[in-house]
Amino acid sequence: MADDDDLDLRSLDDQELTEQMWDDLYDGLADEIVEATNILLERGWAPYRVLTEALVEGMRIVGIDFRDGILFVPEVLMAANSMKSGMNILRPLLAETGAPPQGKMVIGTVKGDIHDIGKNLVGMMLEGAGFEVIDLGINNPVEDYLAALEEHKPDILGMSALLTTTMPYMKVVIDTMKEQGIRDDFAVFVGGAPLNEEFAREVGADAYCRDAAVAVETAKEFMARKHNA
Numbered sequence: 001m002a003d004d005d006d007l008d009l010r011s012l013d014d015q016e017l018t019e020q021m022w023d024d025l026y027d028g029l030a031d032e033i034v035e036a037t038n039i040l041l042e043r044g045w046a047p048y049r050v051l052t053e054a055l056v057e058g059m060r061i062v063g064i065d066f067r068d069g070i071l072f073v074p075e076v077l078m079a080a081n082s083m084k085s086g087m088n089i090l091r092p093l094l095a096e097t098g099a100p101p102q103g104k105m106v107i108g109t110v111k112g113d114i115h116d117i118g119k120n121l122v123g124m125m126l127e128g129a130g131f132e133v134i135d136l137g138i139n140n141p142v143e144d145y146l147a148a149l150e151e152h153k154p155d156i157l158g159m160s161a162l163l164t165t166t167m168p169y170m171k172v173v174i175d176t177m178k179e180q181g182i183r184d185d186f187a188v189f190v191g192g193a194p195l196n197e198e199f200a201r202e203v204g205a206d207a208y209c210r211d212a213a214v215a216v217e218t219a220k221e222f223m224a225r226k227h228n229a
């Protein structure tokens with residue numbers, strides 16, 4: 001039961017509610033994020049719109065104040081956990097059921113890096129597009145990637161890195177794949193805020209994915225080419 005002085009989220013129009021969600025994400029208020037996510041869905045918002053306009057935009061704002069030293073790790077962690085509460089509601093809605101798998105991707109965040117929101121989002125969106133996704137989680141050494149490639153035999157390996165200090169590890173993984181003679185058995189896609197096309201080319205990846213939507217499009221294009229080959 002809400003206290004009298006609690007803000008009634010339902011009384012806000014869509015724009016006000018979206019802005020309130022940015023504030024609530026900033027303040028790490030998971031319950032409010034869950035409630036507002038449900039309200040927007042009830043109002044007919046597509047899950048992808050809730051994801052991008054409310055949650056991802058809210059996290060972008062958090063990122064700015066984190067960079068500027070206004071927010072610190074504990075606060076950002078609470079914001080991240082609130083974002084995940086909203087994403088948990090959207091995940092099943094984004095996933096199509098019954099569609100034949102379009103392809104398979106193993107995805108994980110590289111060694112030394114514990115950022116996983118972007119990776120999770122990519123995984124969710126790919127599942128939504130009919131891909132089977134095996135998520136290795138965070139902080140993956142090369143051995144974990146290789147074991148997963150061997151076990152799951154995916155079409156695509158996806159790697160995520162959010163730190164300039166961890167992104168070079170992608171080259172370690174790709175070089176090890178080359179050494180073991182398995183590089184050409186898989187497409188390698190990379191993503192994460194500090195990356196760009198040039199970096200992807202330099203480390204020998206097949207594609208740089210700016211965001212989750214690009215990851216889905218690139219994966220679909222790759223599978224179409226593979227099937228036509």
Ligand code: B1M
Binds near residue numbers: 122159
């Ligand atoms: Co971190 N952190 N953080 N952090 N953190 C950044 C990345 C930073 C840019 C913040 C800043 O200074 N502005 C900065 C990095 C600076 C740099 O390297 N140049 C930074 C830092 C410094 C740190 C610590 C070192 C802080 C400290 O301890 N002093 C520390 C490092 C810990 C570690 O990893 N070893 C740290 C810790 C944390 C938290 C734990 C508090 C938390 C992570 C919680 C979690 O993920 N569970 C956190 C967060 C939340 C962030 C910011 C604020 C937000 C990241 C995020 O979730 N964005 C971030 C600031 C920023 O990025 N602007 C920051 C939302 C997400 C949807 O976007 O992850 O970019 P993104 O993913 C996108 C695309 O990049 C792409 O698609 C996604 C969806 O569209 N994509 C892929 C991502 N992965 C992909 C993989 C693919 C394809 C596409 O595979 C095919």
